[in-house]
Amino acid sequence: MAATVPAVARAMSIFEVFAREQRELSNSEIARFIGVADSSCADLLHTLYQAGYVTRTARSKRFYPTGRLLAAAQAIAENDPLLQVSREAIDLLSEKTGETALCGRLEHGFVRIIGIQEGKYALRYVMKIGEKMALHGSGLGKALLAQVDPEEAARQLRLKSLKKLTPASITDPALVERAVQEVRERGWAETRSEGIQGVGALAVGGHVGGEPVAISLTGPQERIDENREHYLRTLLDVQASVFDPRDATARPAPLKTRRRNTARAAPAT
Template structure:
């Protein structure tokens, strides 16, 4: 099922959000019956709100149900922070891909998860579970650990004191071991993943830190299959890309103030 809707209020807007959040990243479309099952809404309510969402281009009607509409994409592209970040980061991400020929990610912190803002990969990209607009837990991804290592201490404590679900045989589920890795990542400026989110892949990631406050803004990573890829030799390139993005963000902000 899609993301947890426990915090969504029981209002008309809340019910609309329940319907939109019912769509998971792998869903091409959903039947009305499946929307009702996932949201818990009455069938008549789900049907009425879905039709209204079609009218305002948030959903499209299909032969068998509904799918998310391009109107949502347009709204998403207006999100100022992510849009500005993506515009600045893209040349660095493309350069990193040209250097490594492996999958490059840009992600931001969203609760206890990574929200992937961009993903660049060629025909031979690793079969990683990430996707643009998708999410993954912080504790089992290189980019998540890079973000968490530089996040507010209270968030780090929340993650370490919460259950750490095992996504793959090598997922780190011991808080002490994860804490040690976060300390190392903070000290070295890069974080690593070795088959912790998916069997057969490895990753190196670096945080994008605000030049003034040193707060984490986002993180960038390079991921590849262990059959041909070792992340350690790419640490300097990933660090350099993250630093370049941070410096460019700082210059743009200075020009706007």
């Protein structure tokens, strides 16, 4: 059976202290913050100093992290399996449909965009990596909420106020929860002008390494309607190929294409 190594936990807590304080600290200050004796803290700091993870001022003998930890973290992030999966998924989606494909993760009451591949059409949806989307007004949001249990979905929906983004926006958390339950049952999510007037989206969710993630096709509502069956089939095929199989949502029954008169999205810039 594996054992917990207290020294490792204490070393990591030192970096957490620096992240919080954002200043040079003495050995005694760090020892007090992490709750250990000065001598034990000195050993930890000496080890980190010898390994190049902290530096020490010559006169005051105070410590501060070097850039080595940041460099290691950035290298790890560049090979994050979640980012690799999102890149593969949205590339496949956009290649097969020509629409803008998005990938998002759940973050404290909203969707964080972690991947985007713009579509080939002159009239297309555009965003930037790192931007946020409302949970209640996006296909990604509903698909993500369907990947967590109902209690967590309800909690996430109450972390932020549900704003009336368009006349079609649903702002009652209970009604959004009901819509999310429908997503769980049928296996895919949809929005129709709920986040931006004239823009529609189809989305599916899954898990990567235990974390919920969702992918969507987003564009002018009229074009989404015209290609509904093809887009859904493509989304579900990509879902099955890139997400953890044990967490993938169920495939829906075949749908008939629906056509509606809707406003078109603004041209991409």
